[in-house]
Amino acid sequence: MSQPNPKEPDPSNGDGNSKLTWIILALVALAVIGSLITDSAFAETPTPTPTTTSSPTPTAIGDPPGFTNPTATPTPEPTTPIVCGVNCFNPSLHSIDAAASQWVVVNKLRPLSPITYKPKLDKTINLAVPAADAYRKLKTAVAKSGNGTLCLNSGYRSYTTQTNTYANALRLYGKKTAEALAAHPGHSEHQTGLAADVSTTALGCRIGSFGSSKASAWVAKNAHTFGFIVRYPNKLQNITGYQYEPWHLRFVGVELATQIRNAKVLTLEQFWQLPAAPNYKN
Numbered sequence: 001m002s003q004p005n006p007k008e009p010d011p012s013n014g015d016g017n018s019k020l021t022w023i024i025l026a027l028v029a030l031a032v033i034g035s036l037i038t039d040s041a042f043a044e045t046p047t048p049t050p051t052t053t054s055s056p057t058p059t060a061i062g063d064p065p066g067f068t069n070p071t072a073t074p075t076p077e078p079t080t081p082i083v084c085g086v087n088c089f090n091p092s093l094h095s096i097d098a099a100a101s102q103w104v105v106v107n108k109l110r111p112l113s114p115i116t117y118k119p120k121l122d123k124t125i126n127l128a129v130p131a132a133d134a135y136r137k138l139k140t141a142v143a144k145s146g147n148g149t150l151c152l153n154s155g156y157r158s159y160t161t162q163t164n165t166y167a168n169a170l171r172l173y174g175k176k177t178a179e180a181l182a183a184h185p186g187h188s189e190h191q192t193g194l195a196a197d198v199s200t201t202a203l204g205c206r207i208g209s210f211g212s213s214k215a216s217a218w219v220a221k222n223a224h225t226f227g228f229i230v231r232y233p234n235k236l237q238n239i240t241g242y243q244y245e246p247w248h249l250r251f252v253g254v255e256l257a258t259q260i261r262n263a264k265v266l267t268l269e270q271f272w273q274l275p276a277a278p279n280y281k282n
């Protein structure tokens with residue numbers, strides 16, 4: 001009984017048995033290490049915390065929306081977009097002087113430079129590229145809201161076209177009225193490709209009665225979420241130089257349009273504290 005059975009494998013004896021033992025031990029060790037790695041990988045996976053639009057992460061001025069630190073450890077991104085609130089508006093993001101800037105301020109005292117400036121236009125809509133993209137979205141949203149089908153009465157106008165537009169207004173209405181209706185060439189927002197005179201197909205795309213339409217009311221309330229402002233508000237001709245034009249939408253981008261709304265001012269001149277521009281210098 002106390003004698004070892006010579007037929008039983010003795011782990012301490014024999015090359016074959018010893019190798020087998022080491023292989024088994026190695027396999028067991030690999031399995032243990034493998035399970036540890038797998039477990040730790042799962043255990044370390046952070047659960048994304050959903051953020052809500054009601055409490056956006058404050059972003060310092062100078063950080064454009066969506067700014068991320070490239071050296072930070074990558075973590076799963078929440079699917080909710082970051083909402084750029086008052087604190088993250090960067091007033092230096094774009095120029096208000098450069099003709100190609102989406103923030104350019106053009107009025108009777110601020111001609112475009114160069115005066116014959118021409119923007120890069122969209123292939124199908126007669127607007128500068130960013131304004132055309134925003135217009136498409138706005139049009140879809142107006143239709144979805146049940147307030148009609150938006151149409152573009154007038155978009156980009158070249159220096160030459162504006163020369164003719166102003167000349168026609170002058171001929172028809174005389175200087176005082178013409179200057180309240182049409183800009184001198186080189187002084188028109190339409191020459192930037194960022195201004196859209198809109199109406200609805202139900203109105204035959206005429207702008208005259210657009211102001212009393214449901215689409216106009218919807219646009220006035222919501223256009224900023226697409227980056228547009230109603231550029232020539234009612235009773236502010238002494239600042240903008242133009243009569244109330246509910247149809248004339250100016251693309252400035254969502255950041256600025258929203259900031260203007262938050263600031264409770266109505267014109268670009270007021271927002272940027274620029275001189276009122278009721279008349280031309282000459």
Ligand SMILES: [Zn+2]
Nearest residue numbers: 195196197248
């Ligand atoms: Zn216009």
